[in-house]
Amino acid sequence: RRILAALCQDYRGGALAGDLCEDLCVAGKLLFQRCLHYNRGKKVLQADWRGRPVVLKSKEEAFSSFPPLSLLEEEAGGGGQDIPEAELLLMVAGEVKSALGLELSNSSLGPWWPGRRGPRWRGQLASLWALLQQEEYVYFSLLQDLSPHVLPVLGSCGHFYAVEFLAAGSPHHRALFPLDRVPGAPGGGQAKAISDIALSFLDMVNHFDSDFSYRLHLCDIKPENFAIRSDFTVVAIDVDMAFFEPKMREILEQNCTDDEDCNFFDCFSRCDLRVNKCGAQRVNNNLQVICDKIFRHWFSAPLKSSAVSFQLQLQLQEAVQECADPEVPSGNTRRDTPSVFWKLRQLLQATLRELQEAEK
Structure with a gap:
């Protein structure tokens, strides 16, 4: 006041x-x-x-x-x-x-x-x-x-x-985001909501990577910086650590003695020891960090719904693991990111189909 x-x-x-x-x-x-x-x-x-x-x-x-x-x-x-x-x-x-x-x-x-x-x-x-x-x-x-x-x-x-005002996510929520009002939760309703939200995260990743003149990098990915609309659209509510490619390169290009010096929150680069300088190219990406910090929380254990087949849940778990794994060939961003992206998308859509079938 x-x-x-x-x-x-x-x-x-x-x-x-x-x-x-x-x-x-x-x-x-x-x-x-x-x-x-x-x-x-x-x-x-x-x-x-x-x-x-x-x-x-x-x-x-x-x-x-x-x-x-x-x-x-x-x-x-x-x-x-x-x-x-x-x-x-x-x-x-x-x-x-x-x-x-x-x-x-x-x-x-x-x-x-x-x-x-x-x-x-x-x-x-x-x-x-x-x-x-x-x-x-x-x-x-x-x-x-x-x-x-x-x-x-x-x-x-x-x-x-x-x-x-949108209710932000929080690590204190079991599902990271407040899903209390989701119909049918905590069973199929929650599994469906999580799949919808995950698809919206993928849509956001694709959008920030492709739809502007420059890629938009998110360097502080955590539930608190996002909120979910009633239609399950993911919204970035805190973009203090978002940078378009030119500024990202500027931030990453610092002096270094090892790779750890080149980590700017969730945006990583590599140290070129010949010149003791971090590369301007980010070596991880938004999808990788979202898989690591958000999707892992949802899909590392079976979904709370018996309506989704065990095989599909296992495939989803493996795809999230593959996506989040930060091992990157030196100096390159992950070459297989597009294929992991589409794999995740297809698996999440299949999950939604199975959940919808179970409702009939």
Whole structure:
């Protein structure tokens, strides 16, 4: 509450702006409910927005913690009205490049354009600048219209942006994700839900590998960073550790004395001992890590449903093991990843067919 009170004070003073500020600070239609994450790192608050549960996120607690926009400092008198559009475009493109490691054309900068010049223009620019300092906001804004597997940004106020509230996964859930409301659980219903979710994870892997100009690497894969929609679509709800290929290469190319120095969370590279440098090429991939950290949990033991034949369960278990096995020929990414991907997909589809047959 204290954080939001300070935010509203800054809004009333004209220091910041955003399409959610009115609902938060004036109309009382965006109401704080509880703190989800506060101590270290980003501030994550749950709120109710016109009857809809949302999450407000920011890297910093105070608006003043973000470095101010130098163009605004220079334009102190004119409320930023005189800043040429070309300079603004350059500034936005520079920040987006810094966050994503990508050069985007001016026509692609729409999600980050501050809107029409008006009485709150200075606050709009200052707020946009604070949001652009937050990589996750930039990723969500870029990907929201391109991917069903990423949370859309619903709006913002100052340095806080709102996304849909979805219950995150957790290692404390027996199935990693809250499946209590699945019809027929814990028997066939749960086995069917897990198979559907696993297929959605595969869809997400394929999508992040193939559907953008560059591959999108996920370097922090754990249940807490994903949520499941009611139709079992997997959604990445925390992308602080997601990187497109150019930035991934930049991150991996570090000095090293052995391979362990080249592990960046879940993204691994190899140490070239001739030059003591990590290779820029990632040697594992998103699918491998998902198999290791999520699928193994589901498929290492028999599914909780006698409706799935033992032979199919065994094949699935073996395929997950093959997928998760990190042994990689030196300097190469796994060459057999596509075949493992399709094998898993076929086995999961066969599992669903058997479960559906059993329901008849």
